[in-house]
Amino acid sequence: AQSVTQLDSQVPVFEEAPVELRCNYSSSVSVYLFWYVQYPNQGLQLLLKYLSGSTLVKGINGFEAEFNKSQTSFHLRKPSVHISDTAEYFCAVRSRGNEKLTFGTGTRLTIIP
């Protein structure tokens, strides 16, 4: 079985400040990890993914995430946020050999001008 925990349901951040959105996962086998973003009234868009190799992955819109196997984490970071980053962010895991994505409950990022 696989599971994802996003502890922060809402994160308010001032514009141009850095942000970290936390994600922890659980799986008995190797995993692929993803971050998706959902802008208001839109579908899910892939931000970045970790499949293998370098543990630091860079995605679109200046986001990056680091895979930490020992801590079973895949936290999302951005050094300086913009108003346009206001959205809901979902962390997801897919175990090798399993086609289903299991999502966390999402973190709503609100940027304060």
Add this chain to the structure above:
Amino acid sequence: GAGVSQSPSNKVTEKGKDVELRCDPISGHTALYWYRQSLGQGLEFLIYFQGNSAPDKSGLPSDRFSAERTGGSVSTLTIQRTQQEDSAVYLCASSSGLAGARTDTQYFGPGTRLTVL
């Protein structure tokens, strides 16, 4: 088309009626997925199709839910005798179907918002 498309974008129905939701995957993608996004349950996997293989139906919440995929492309999700708890956004995704490949990312459609009165 360039991305996954879904129709209708919004559907309002009365309790007890049947509904059909449609998904057009990205051209050439052999894998297709349905998920449901609701306030109480978050994003849940429903069903997965891969090529001509038998679908993985393990996420369907009840026997009122069914899905088919015709010709390996378009998929229809059918909910019979709808209940108020079926109200949610139903999301479709597709991927190349190459399990384990670096390009095997699921691309999502905009969703169908279903409201059961």
